[in-house]
Amino acid sequence: MSFDPFRELNRVAGALLENRPGLRLMPMDLYREKDHYILSADLPGIDPGSVDIDVDGQLLTIRAERTLHGTEGVKWLTRERESGSFLRQLNLGQGIDTEGISARYENGVLNVMIPVVERAKPRKIEIVSADSSTPVESAAVESPASATENQKAVEA
Template sequence: MALVNYTRPNVDLHSKRFSDILDEFFNESLNYRNDSFMPSVDISETENQFDVSVSLPGMNKEDINVDLDNGHLTISGERKLENEENGKNFHRVESSYGSFSRSFQLPDSIDEESITAKYENGILNITIAKSEEKVKKKIEIS
């Protein structure tokens, strides 16, 4: 799996290093757009598989694409703002909407034919089995 920059949420300013504060400021200001939506992704690994969990609340599974191309797993789609006029005057909209795309480089040790995706209760769960042939073996030293 590829390394992804991690930002610790809700961390007190006094416990941050100055360089962390600058990185956070410039990265967030460059990446911020009003119409951007970036779903949270959790990736875990067991002895036999990788599990990818993507938080996509309020979306239909028809609006989500999962593709595997040359070792890259790409999850994309669009979360749309419903503009129904039912006499509502919005005072605040904090939910994020828009197109998104997240890509991850998968290791060579996966079985590409075993990938499954299930969407339930706003969570997309992707399971990727490891190929038994390609899993690293521990070599005993004599």
């Protein structure tokens, strides 16, 4: 195992920032799969009842609270799991179906499904020839003579 100074610096900076009171960020992944985005946020040890997700306009906010039990009268040897509030906000932008957002919490991971509206999904545009109302096949190969005729039609 090799020593990575950047990883160690990141760990130390994270530990310093985690010890300050206030909100903590939750690590997350966000990716698109077909016609929806999937947000996966790590929330280990958090009661699902304390997780709150809301949408205000195009702003998605995730809040969660971790409370640790049995801390009175205990002499800690090490304590790396802190209680506190977690917050993450994302600007969803245009093309998101905010009414169709759903979430599932399982094994300490919150998965939020964010669907794309129908009008924002990729689609093929049909091309209609200027000579007729029949659609042009995009995979068709033209002869040089018909290509010249089509060029003249475009220039006209």
